[in-house]
Amino acid sequence: MTTPTRLLPLLLLGSLAGTAAGEPLVVVVSAQQRIERLSQEDVTNIFLGRFRTLPSGLPAAPIDQPANSPLRAAFYQQLVNKDVASINAYWSRLHFSGKATPPRQTNSDGEVLRQLLSQPGAIAYVERRQVDARLRIVFEFPP
Template identity: 45%
Template structure:
């Protein structure tokens, strides 16, 4: 009898671990071919919040977002701007409903982000750290 409970407990703990792994950190990335040398956290924040349109060297920045509800997205904005998904939605609602701007283009997942970065050296995105490979350069 108690054995089945112990199994359940182990499965439960394992699920927690899996959840932890799935929640691995997001990293801000640009294409490996990108001319952008380095960007501060504040600059990346301003680019993703639509406040900064160009990189410091004058190239037009093209931020790529992941879809709402994606754990990588939630983690990225929590670490970058200390914004919860609700705070981010409130922030963009303010801008959208006054016609002053719009959020970055959105893609479905990190693989799509890498595809966009490969196609456009001026693009900037964020992916789960486990997706980092030679095609991208990690900013932070």
């Protein structure tokens, strides 16, 4: 008999595989922003706190999915080939030294979209199926 604690890693892997393979992640901004495209390097620098402004001149306001979200794990794996524990350790070091602030973390997908649409300079990652006329895709991971 398989215990629930043994099933958890399998479920997480299944969710990541479904997200990464079935529904691509894209990086988006509000359609009102003047940004058209970003490179993977730009996205990396924004989400790792190296760039504090967007190419449009607005202060960068990156938004993260919830801490335990499979989307968050898939995003950082695709972006910088790091797991969430490594990203958390990275931010702990930077935050402690006062050099940068991590992306604002949300509690739900809906909150990601609300913040994205209400804050100038906001940038986030979502599943492609969530993109509508209010959003502009500025980066897509290569297939």
